[in-house]
Amino acid sequence: MGKLLVKDKDIVTPGEELAVGMDFLPATGVFREKEQLIASRMGIVNVSGRLVKLIPLSGRYAPKRDDIVIGRIMDMTMSSWFVDINHFSDAVMSLREVKDFIPRGADLSGYYSYGQWILAKITNVTKSNSVEIGMKSPGLGKLGNGRIIKLNPAKIPRVIGRQGSMIGLIKEKTNCKISVGQNGYIWLKGEDPEKERLAVETLYYIEKEAHKSGLTDKVGEFLNGRLGGKDVHKKK
Amino acid sequence: MVDLEEKMFTKRSDGRKFGEMRPMEAKVGVIKRADGSAMFKIGKTIAYAAVYGPRSLYPKFLQNKDRAVLRCNYNMIAFSGSGDRIRPGPNRRSKEISLITEKALFPSIDLKAYPGSVIDVFIELVQTDSGTRCAGICAAAMALADAGFVMKDLVSAIALGRVEDKIIVDATKEEEDYPDGMADVPVAMMPRKGEITLLQDDGFLTKEQLKEILELASKACKEINKIQREALKEKYKE
Numbered sequence: 001m002g003k004l005l006v007k008d009k010d011i012v013t014p015g016e017e018l019a020v021g022m023d024f025l026p027a028t029g030v031f032r033e034k035e036q037l038i039a040s041r042m043g044i045v046n047v048s049g050r051l052v053k054l055i056p057l058s059g060r061y062a063p064k065r066d067d068i069v070i071g072r073i074m075d076m077t078m079s080s081w082f083v084d085i086n087h088f089s090d091a092v093m094s095l096r097e098v099k100d101f102i103p104r105g106a107d108l109s110g111y112y113s114y115g116q117w118i119l120a121k122i123t124n125v126t127k128s129n130s131v132e133i134g135m136k137s138p139g140l141g142k143l144g145n146g147r148i149i150k151l152n153p154a155k156i157p158r159v160i161g162r163q164g165s166m167i168g169l170i171k172e173k174t175n176c177k178i179s180v181g182q183n184g185y186i187w188l189k190g191e192d193p194e195k196e197r198l199a200v201e202t203l204y205y206i207e208k209e210a211h212k213s214g215l216t217d218k219v220g221e222f223l224n225g226r227l228g229g230k231d232v233h234k235k236k
Numbered sequence: 237m238v239d240l241e242e243k244m245f246t247k248r249s250d251g252r253k254f255g256e257m258r259p260m261e262a263k264v265g266v267i268k269r270a271d272g273s274a275m276f277k278i279g280k281t282i283a284y285a286a287v288y289g290p291r292s293l294y295p296k297f298l299q300n301k302d303r304a305v306l307r308c309n310y311n312m313i314a315f316s317g318s319g320d321r322i323r324p325g326p327n328r329r330s331k332e333i334s335l336i337t338e339k340a341l342f343p344s345i346d347l348k349a350y351p352g353s354v355i356d357v358f359i360e361l362v363q364t365d366s367g368t369r370c371a372g373i374c375a376a377a378m379a380l381a382d383a384g385f386v387m388k389d390l391v392s393a394i395a396l397g398r399v400e401d402k403i404i405v406d407a408t409k410e411e412e413d414y415p416d417g418m419a420d421v422p423v424a425m426m427p428r429k430g431e432i433t434l435l436q437d438d439g440f441l442t443k444e445q446l447k448e449i450l451e452l453a454s455k456a457c458k459e460i461n462k463i464q465r466e467a468l469k470e471k472y473k474e
Contacts, residue, residue, distance in 0.1 A: 011472050013465045014344075014381050015389030015428050029386075038428075040346065040386045042468060057472060059384025060271060060290060088292040088353040128301050129352050154384065211472045 008047045009213065011057070012039040018052055029054025044211065057211055061086045061153035061183040063122050063131045070143065070181030071133065073116045076108045083118065086153065086183040089130060097123065097134030099141070117143040117187065119179055143179065146189030149200055153184035155210040159203060166206065166216055173223045174199040198226050245400040249410045257394065257406040257456055262374070262467035264382050272383025274467070276375035279408065280365035285375035287383040290353035304350035308338040308357045310372055316364045318409070333369045340373050340393065340424040340434035346386040355385070366409045367395040373424050373434070378464050382471070390464055391433055392457040393424035396449045398441060403448050405456050419445075423453040427461045430454050 002021025006012060018030060019037040026032045029043050030052050039045075043054030063069070063085065071083035074090055082090040095102050100111050112118065119140050124132040135141055151159065160167050160180055171178055176190035176199045186203060190196030205222055209215060248254065258279030267273035270286035277283075293299050310333040314321050326334075337359065345355070357379065359372040370393035377391040397407040398419040404411060412420055419439025425432045432450075441449070 011469050013390060013468045014385075014387035015426070016465070017428075038388075040388070041384055042381050056384055058272065058382060088290050088350075127351070129350070 004047065004052075006045050008045060010045045011211070012043060012045055012054070014039055014041050018045065023050060024052050025050050027051045027053035029056060055157075056154045058152065058154050060088075063087055063091070063125050063129075063183070065122055065125055067122045067182040068140075068180075069120055069122060069133065069183040070148070070179065070185035070187055071118055071120055071183070073112050073114055073118065075114075076112075078105075078108070081108060081112055083120065083133060085120075085131065085133065085181075086150070086185060087129075087131060091120075091122070091131040091133045093120065093133050093135070097132075097136060099136060112142070117148060119143055119181070119187070143187045144189075146177070146187050147196070147200070149186050149188070149203060151184050151186060151203060151207045152210075153182065155207045156180060156182055156184060158210040158215060159186070159206050161216055166219060169216065169220060170199055170202055170223070173220075173227065174202070198223070201226070245402055245414065248404065249408060252406075254402055255405050255452055255455075257459070258408070260460065260463050262378060262463050264378055264467050264471045270379070270383075272379040272381070272385075274375045274378035274382060276371050276378065276464075278367060278371050278374075278406065280363060281368055281371045282361065282363040283368065283371040283375040284360045284362060285372065285379040286358045286360075287355065287376070287379040287385075288358075289355035289383070290350040291356070293352070293354035298354075299352050302351055303347040304345075304352075305354045306338055306342055306345065306347065306357070307354055308334050308341065308359065308376065310334040310337055310359045310361075310369070312361045312364055312368065316361050318365070333372070336434055336436065337369065337373055337376060341376055341380065341391055343431065343433050344377065344387050344389055344391050344426055345380060346388070349386045355380075366407055366412050367422070369393070370395050370422050370424065374460060374464060378468060381468055389426035389428045389431075390461055391424055391426055392460040392464060393422065393434060394453060394456045394460060395420060395422040396453055396456075397421055398439065398445055398449070403445060403452060405452050421446075421449050421453075423450070423457070425454065425457050427454065427457045 002023030004019045016039045043056045046053040069085045071085040074084045075082040081093040085091045120133040120135045123134045174195040176188050179187040261277040263275045266275045267286045272287040275284050310330050357376050361368050373393040397404050399414050419441050421437045424434035
């Protein structure tokens with residue numbers, strides 16, 4: 001009979017025993033050694049049925065296919081752009097992967113120039129960690145005026161919340177347009193500069209409190225406190 | 237204080253038992269801009285470690301396509317010792333210790349998860365007494381875990397020794413300098429399975445003495461490991 005040695009939502013350190021017995025199965029961040037399940041990194045334990053999973057608390061961005069990321073054009077060749085996506089190697093975006101019609105031999109800086117921020121999707125990650133991105137899906141493309149902030153990528157799932165509940169709350173309360181990249185970059189633009197600043201503060205607040213439970217309620221209180229308890233829509 | 241001229245070594249200079257370690261303290265997240273950082277203090281020795289990475293590695297020929305490259309740097313700051321000012325920058329001793337630190341940490345990290353990148357570990361000793369390489373390894377292991385790396389286990393390290401016929405755990409500077417010769421044995425291990433990742437020795441030991449040292453080391457490392465884990469969890473306490 002298998003036995004769980006830690007509780008759900010416990011914080012564990014690498015090398016810690018999580019469970020004994022073959023009844024439990026190792027998921028991300030956990031490995032099996034004979035009968036034991038062992039944590040392979042710092043994280044919060046998540047037990048769902050027989051699966052034991054770790055939610056990471058820290059770490060740099062690890063690109064995965066189909067992630068939506070925010071990046072910045074760093075360099076280009078005759079046929080592709082190199083984009084900084086907060087990963088140790090720049091991602092490659094081929095000219096075939098953008099929506100624009102680009103004639104043969106055109107200067108690529110006329111389409112996306114140096115320093116341009118873009119919203120893109122990861123199309124491929126090779127074994128040797130080179131990343132390809134593209135902007136063909138709807139909603140992807142250039143990011144216009146606004147501001148970019150950088151958070152720890154491990155905290156991004158909390159920023160988004162379950163089915164986008166957290167980010168929806170911030171958007172609603174602060175009346176900002178927000179795009180979140182899985183790689184830790186966030187683009188935002190608000191009508192009211194005060195509220196835009198509040199949105200930024202809220203995002204940093206989430207980053208700081210990310211490992212705590214009941215965060216959406218806390219953030220709601222935080223926002224209401226800053227807005228003077230008044231409902232944004234009524235005020236308008 | 238024990239008179240060092242006295243022949244028989246019967247008591248330790250600071251009144252500890254032979255198998256007892258100096259008081260320890262550990263803290264995680266001490267350097268804000270690093271990906272992971274930690275402080276480890278044992279007695280008067282204080283080590284700080286900062287970890288950066290995985291990040292890009294240039295020149296390109298240093299890159300390894302199959303795994304990340306681990307780079308460690310051990311450094312004692314200018315007035316960290318009790319004696320003269322230490323000349324800053326790398327020297328023969330610090331280069332050697334950087335290398336053995338790298339080898340002590342190497343088996344614990346899953347470097348295959350980050351091909352083509354580099355993991356930089358910087359260890360600074362702000363105050364030194366003895367057992368600096370071990371304190372450095374303990375701090376670095378915590379910093380690596382804090383940075384969120386995929387690891388097999390947390391490495392712990394302790395310096396043991398022999399003075400006359402007594403095996404001691406965690407030697408002080410005075411014991412290291414014992415006039416009739418002593419053996420200094422730093423040990424690093426992954427305590428969960430007892431895998432040794434560092435074992436050095438300067439001085440003569442019999443087979444039995446070495447066996448006793450390894451037994452005591454595994455006990456001490458388990459104790460240190462507990463302190464390291466508690467410190468890591470402390471960072472996320474409400």
